[in-house]
Amino acid sequence: MDVLLDIFGSANFWAAAIRIATPLIFGVLGALICERAGVLNLGIEGIFVAGAMAGWLAVYLGAGLWGGVLVALATGATFGLLHAVLAVILGLSQHVSGIGITLLATSLSYFTYRTALPTVTSPPRIVPFQPVSIPGLSDLPFFGPALFQQTPLTFLALAFVALVAFVLYRTPLGLAIRAVGDNPASVEAQGLSVRGLRIGAVVAGSALMALGGAFLTMSAFDAFFFGMVNGRGWICIALVVFASWQPGKALLGALLFGAFDAFQIRLQAEIGQVVPGQVFLMLPYLLSIVALVLVARRADYPRALLQPWFKGQRH
Amino acid sequence: MTSTDTVLSLEGITKRFGKLTANDHLDLSLRRGEILALLGENGAGKTTLMNILFGHYVQDEGVVRVNGEMLPPGSPGAALKAGIGMVHQHFALAENLSGLDNIRLGTEGLFALGGKAAARKKVEQIIAESGLEVDLDRKVASLTVGEKQRVEILKALYRNVRVLILDEPTAVLTPQEAEGLFTVLRRLAANGLGVIFISHKLGEVLSVSTRILVLRGGRKAGELVTADADRRAIADLMVGKAVAEVKRTAATPAETLLEFSDVHLRRGSTRESLRNVGFALRAGEIVGLAGVSGNGQGGIAALISGLAVPDQGAVLLYGEPITRADPRALVAAGVARMPEDRQHDGVVGTMSVADNIAIEEVRSGAFSRMGLLDRKAMQARATSAIAAYDIRCPGPDAEARLLSGGNVQKLILARVLEREPRVILANQPTRGLDVGAQSEVHRRIIAARDRGAAVLVISEDLDELFALADRFLVVHAGEVSDAGPSDRLDRGAVGLLMAGQAA
Ligand SMILES: Nc1ncnc2c1ncn2[C@@H]1O[C@H](COP(=O)(O)OP(=O)(O)OP(=O)(O)O)[C@@H](O)[C@H]1O
Ligand SMILES: [Mg+2]
Numbered sequence: 001m002d003v004l005l006d007i008f009g010s011a012n013f014w015a016a017a018i019r020i021a022t023p024l025i026f027g028v029l030g031a032l033i034c035e036r037a038g039v040l041n042l043g044i045e046g047i048f049v050a051g052a053m054a055g056w057l058a059v060y061l062g063a064g065l066w067g068g069v070l071v072a073l074a075t076g077a078t079f080g081l082l083h084a085v086l087a088v089i090l091g092l093s094q095h096v097s098g099i100g101i102t103l104l105a106t107s108l109s110y111f112t113y114r115t116a117l118p119t120v121t122s123p124p125r126i127v128p129f130q131p132v133s134i135p136g137l138s139d140l141p142f143f144g145p146a147l148f149q150q151t152p153l154t155f156l157a158l159a160f161v162a163l164v165a166f167v168l169y170r171t172p173l174g175l176a177i178r179a180v181g182d183n184p185a186s187v188e189a190q191g192l193s194v195r196g197l198r199i200g201a202v203v204a205g206s207a208l209m210a211l212g213g214a215f216l217t218m219s220a221f222d223a224f225f226f227g228m229v230n231g232r233g234w235i236c237i238a239l240v241v242f243a244s245w246q247p248g249k250a251l252l253g254a255l256l257f258g259a260f261d262a263f264q265i266r267l268q269a270e271i272g273q274v275v276p277g278q279v280f281l282m283l284p285y286l287l288s289i290v291a292l293v294l295v296a297r298r299a300d301y302p303r304a305l306l307q308p309w310f311k312g313q314r315h
Numbered sequence: 316m317t318s319t320d321t322v323l324s325l326e327g328i329t330k331r332f333g334k335l336t337a338n339d340h341l342d343l344s345l346r347r348g349e350i351l352a353l354l355g356e357n358g359a360g361k362t363t364l365m366n367i368l369f370g371h372y373v374q375d376e377g378v379v380r381v382n383g384e385m386l387p388p389g390s391p392g393a394a395l396k397a398g399i400g401m402v403h404q405h406f407a408l409a410e411n412l413s414g415l416d417n418i419r420l421g422t423e424g425l426f427a428l429g430g431k432a433a434a435r436k437k438v439e440q441i442i443a444e445s446g447l448e449v450d451l452d453r454k455v456a457s458l459t460v461g462e463k464q465r466v467e468i469l470k471a472l473y474r475n476v477r478v479l480i481l482d483e484p485t486a487v488l489t490p491q492e493a494e495g496l497f498t499v500l501r502r503l504a505a506n507g508l509g510v511i512f513i514s515h516k517l518g519e520v521l522s523v524s525t526r527i528l529v530l531r532g533g534r535k536a537g538e539l540v541t542a543d544a545d546r547r548a549i550a551d552l553m554v555g556k557a558v559a560e561v562k563r564t565a566a567t568p569a570e571t572l573l574e575f576s577d578v579h580l581r582r583g584s585t586r587e588s589l590r591n592v593g594f595a596l597r598a599g600e601i602v603g604l605a606g607v608s609g610n611g612q613g614g615i616a617a618l619i620s621g622l623a624v625p626d627q628g629a630v631l632l633y634g635e636p637i638t639r640a641d642p643r644a645l646v647a648a649g650v651a652r653m654p655e656d657r658q659h660d661g662v663v664g665t666m667s668v669a670d671n672i673a674i675e676e677v678r679s680g681a682f683s684r685m686g687l688l689d690r691k692a693m694q695a696r697a698t699s700a701i702a703a704y705d706i707r708c709p710g711p712d713a714e715a716r717l718l719s720g721g722n723v724q725k726l727i728l729a730r731v732l733e734r735e736p737r738v739i740l741a742n743q744p745t746r747g748l749d750v751g752a753q754s755e756v757h758r759r760i761i762a763a764r765d766r767g768a769a770v771l772v773i774s775e776d777l778d779e780l781f782a783l784a785d786r787f788l789v790v791h792a793g794e795v796s797d798a799g800p801s802d803r804l805d806r807g808a809v810g811l812l813m814a815g816q817a818a
Contacts, residue, residue, distance in 0.1 A: 170428065171426055172419070172425050172426070172427055173426060176421065179417075179420055182412070186417060188407070189401065189407035190395070190420045191394075191396070302411070311389065
């Protein structure tokens with residue numbers, strides 16, 4: 001019991017949880033935007049890798065940190081456009097197109113990394129984003145170090161949660177996105193473009209996913225490694241269901257996962273001698289599955305998810 | 316007709332779906348202030364023509380002109396901009412949004428803020444003028460079909476249109492609601508709006524339209540000025556031959572097959588509560604359940620379909636209480652259901668006609684051999700059903716979603732009646748059916764009764780109930796009263812009971 005109290009009572013633990021959650025927040029928001037418009041984007045895992053690589057490389061080549069962020073966004077948007085052409089315009093299977101993009105983006109990133117840096121043996125480093133302190137808030141006891149000493153990308157992720165929620169629920173654009181994911185006919189009958197909305201959503205969502213990857217190389221670490229994304233994209237796909245396609249719950253899900261992961265690391269340090277380490281690595285995934293089972297059984301899928309839309313057909 | 320008066324003209328419109336020519340060089344023109352009724356059998360091509368006009372479909376030949384200007388094909392946006400509004404037969408509503416949001420959708424700039432309050436005000440005013448009541452904040456998914464229809468109409472009225480297309484707007488409205496809609500239409504027409512109105516209810520057509528255009532098999536079958544027309548003439552023009560009147564002989568009721576005994580049911584998401592409901596359905600008798608929709612019909616239908624069990628009291632099938640909500644067991648026991656919302660609950664749109672006809676019987680052995688589907692038997696049943704029930708479709712392998720509304724209903728009829736069920740629930744059995752198909756459905760329901768089936772017909776159409784029912788029940792506010800044999804009733808008395816007053 002004392003062990004648990006120690007862990008949950010430390011500001012350090014909560015700071016780590018939020019840090020671990022950050023790439024997931026970007027990823028789950030991106031996936032959520034795509035799926036709300038009716039398009040599953042399994043390219044997410046590869047887009048994470050591409051964002052991580054492209055953002056990092058841009059900084060390494062001297063574009064500056066925010067320049068790197070823009071490059072990552074553009075990289076994600078490009079792969080999103082490819083997915084949109086295949087899945088929305090041509091109406092191909094969203095699963096096949098998405099997995100294809102994951103494979104393509106991953107290998108293309110590794111290839112680019114190798115060709116750009118043919119001679120290096122140990123990964124070169126950049127100077128990543130540093131934690132910023134917010135006057136007043138960062139100095140609060142406990143809450144300051146726990147919540148308000150993060151890098152700018154974490155604050156950006158939190159801002160995006162609010163922005164996505166605002167657009168989705170408070171603007172006519174959000175209305176149209178929610179409608180097109182439920183019944184494209186309703187959107188067409190009101191004179192809006194089903195394809196336009198879906199393409200836009202997939203491009204924007206994919207750009208956000210790439211930021212999740214960029215956070216890894218430009219904020220959490222300072223270099224690009226092969227295999228560093230390590231399934232985070234897939235976790236986001238599960239988290240969207242957990243979140244019932246709602247931005248607020250998506251944040252909650254990402255934080256929960258971050259907390260499990262941070263907890264696992266600390267627990268391992270405390271009682272690692274008794275239990276094999278792999279059990280701890282498994283823990284966040286196991287807990288996520290349990291959470292998913294509890295919450296998502298009655299999930300209310302966007303009704304048009306996975307369904308291509310062809311003009312002039314009865315649906 | 317002066318050319319300046321013409322708001323809309325369709326010239327030589329042709330549309331083919333594979334081998335089928337749904338519209339064959341059709342011409343149509345509409346003047347300001349005119350209410351044109353577009354009639355035709357199920358599958359005649361009415362919806363197709365309107366879908367071309369509104370830009371959902373792209374025509375193979377022909378042009379659409381609004382005020383003389385050619386409309387770009389295939390663009391609902393352009394049609395809306397040109398002042399065309401459309402009420403869709405197959406509702407074009409997002410079910411995860413509220414009614415108000417569906418109405419607003421696409422009417423405001425994508426990043427405009429705060430339009431909702433103004434939209435609500437405008438919609439509420441339209442509701443007040445038209446009497447089309449809906450709860451604007453409920454999600455469309457939880458609305459009844461009638462309410463969805465009202466949202467669909469409000470959506471079109473909300474935009475300031477010059478031409479209004481209404482594709483079977485009254486199919487699911489109560490007579491009172493339909494009357495409210497007509498009042499609005501007459502007023503709008505008096506202000507110069509052109510209206511195209513599609514309906515299978517000839518009484519409505521005669522009362523509201525000024526001109527009638529009849530399609531048959533994708534071509535123009537004839538045109539009439541409403542003042543010179545009567546039911547017979549229109550029906551004959553539509554079907555191409557005289558429509559037979561259905562005769563109902565006296566019933567010879569036998570034993571009770573299904574009984575409601577003091578049934579109570581709590582309100583569900585799309586159904587109202589029931590209180591103290593008791594009645595019996597006997598073999599060889601058709602019972603008509605009259606009532607304004609939303610007074611308890613949903614609950615009664617759910618109980619007979621095996622989608623719910625009573626909270627109190629019992630539903631007895633062949634004397635045994637039904638204790639579990641188990642539709643399959645009921646179907647196996649000989650209960651046939653014709654659901655109210657046939658597109659939604661009656662067929663699987665992406666499955667073929669043959670699959671949809673066999674779907675309730677795959678476990679019975681009729682369509683399976685050693686646990687595998689017997690495609691040949693399914694195909695054979697479908698082929699004979701298509702012929703016997705006159706289901707207009709390209710063939711047994713056509714997907715059900717491609718069928719016109721009336722033909723989906725015939726498919727369901729073929730599925731449930733071929734099994735010779737003992738209890739039949741017919742919920743709005745002829746909604747959206749053309750006059751020929753209507754009398755065909757009536758004939759088959761009466762034949763099933765004569766074979767010894769117990770039938771409950773739920774309908775808002777009193778003409779239909781008087782044509783079918785041997786005995787009347789009336790449902791109001793969740794309570795059911797027995798109105799007695801139909802030959803001792805008149806419309807006035809039933810109307811009073813429907814409004815909740817003792818006759
Ligand atoms: N997208 C489509 N693909 C294939 N066939 C179609 C399509 N749309 C309509 N049809 C076919 O075209 C014919 C005309 O259908 P339409 O819906 O226009 O009939 P309708 O006159 O509106 O009938 P109802 O009164 O039953 O609504 C039907 O045979 C229908 O199956
Ligand atoms: Mg139609």
